[in-house]
Amino acid sequence: KKSEQMKNANFPMTDEGRTYHVGTKRGEVANRIVIVGDLTRAETYAKSFFDSQDFFKHYSTRGFLTCTGTFKGVPVSVVGTGMGTPMIDFSIREIRALFNEDEKLSFIRVGTCGTPHPHILAGDVIVNDASVIIQRNPDAFRAGSTEEPYRISQPVQANKSLTLKLQEKITAILGQDRVRVGLNATADYFYSSQGRIDTNFTDRNKTLIEGTLIKNQPNVLSLEMETFHLFDMAEISKGSIIAAGAEIVLAQRTTGEFLNLELKHQRELELGRAAFEAVIEVPL
Template identity: 40%
Template sequence: MQRRSSQYYHDTNGVPLEDGRTHHVGVAKGEVANRIVLVGSSSRAVTLCSLLDGAPQFSIKSHRGFETYTGTFQGTPVSIITTGMGGPMMDFAVRELRHVVDGDLVMVRLGSCGGLSPEAVPGAVVANTPGSVRIARNFDATFEDESDANYVISQRRAAPDVALAQRLAAELARDCDVVYGLNASADSFYDAQGRVDANFRDCNGNVLERLRARGVASVEMESCYLLHLAAHGTRIRAATCAIVAANRGTGAVVEKDAFEAVEARAGRAVLRTVAALPADVPPPPPAPRETGAELGSALRAMQIRLGMRPEGATEADRKRFEDEDLDRPYGR
């Protein structure tokens, strides 16, 4: 009989493990499939588990709030995992799952969100085909007025895997009212999403307008973290979508029964997506070799973006590069 370790965990400078299980998600090698559906809530996980071929063959609830269910959908092994709320929880999930699963990973998030565009009505599903930006409270701001400095919106968007995102959008469109749009992941449910609380000086009255000006259709708290980590991780393909619970412009809120019905239809679409798509991640194409002229042009562009003024640079050049940066994706 193997003796249980008396240490709190091992490998404090890597991925901490307790007797072979990750410290937060609580899973070990062989317990998680290569195709993963990530959800925020336990009830959504239960709904998706009811769509599997049968009862999950493996399940575990960690002491940190994560739940993992592994079974099959249409004969293909899949795992349904709850991540809770916010970026740090998503970070735990993606990193620890990558640590215990060998080979390629396919990850799709089915979440809930607030709609910002007029089309993102309650009960619709926003497929984040363009990806997601991030918005966060700026701790260096003074919060003395409604300054843009109070909340930082990332200039670049985290992009999904293109083939996976397109397949997801097509599957969702079979059964759901789908909106295709950019998402914003906030570091809070309250201030960075423009909610007003008289007990705090948040100075966030312009947050939603700024997000709409960037073309954001939905706002939640997790998707950008998943897409960013996947783009900078090893052999991870990721895409995200979310059900609109309320439209922040009109104030309309979905009925509970209607939300649960959409949850089941969208859940089936997500499961079809991960089950049908090959898990193999093709190797990235070799980077093209740049000529001396191209390198010089790239250096000049970088100097302009950094506020320098190389010979011949104009204010129009600076503005053009600034606009390009706002829509330049990470990774893919």
């Protein structure tokens, strides 16, 4: 399929109104949206939860998958965003641009994460009521610099009603013992800024998680790569977007355990169902 000519250098769109990266146009995305990092998770959700298998599906050449259908009769979309905060920026801005100024949107992110918390198990679910971001400071790595190698932001809050509804829905499925609610830390990278050790590079991150992060924010439960930017975008959306997020714990960082695939797939379906139920029930 040949790519289409974009117009408008400030906010590129085709004549037909398709956005540059996500590639959808007005009417192809619902205003209640579940976003996930993994594109196969997005497709599995559409196939498992949409009322009909005859749903709208669009792959963009920039790594986004959008599926739109209905869940219990309510129009919903699931978008596979890929990884990292720039992908969240493309997703939120380009989806928002498909709606009128007075229309409201809700986004729930269903992700996977690591936990720095010794008592949370791989396979547990963490619902985030707020998030900070950890950013690597490249200036600190230049010769002679005295700057700190990583910066931790102030927390930004999730939407309370959407978060409570998501917590209620996932707790009804998994029970209280497997669900935690608390602070997330989005990292700008998977390796350096999540404190992973890679001897091929000078990362200066040996004490980043237990030292810098936990001293700064003792209650951080999860580490992932998108949620902060989703909450931040909702906060600056002039009241048009509400957002919540939850993750399945894949990596238990204090023991080194990584979740087995079978339980990961089971949890993805459980948390996905909870997210669709929450996103349709909370009024906009």
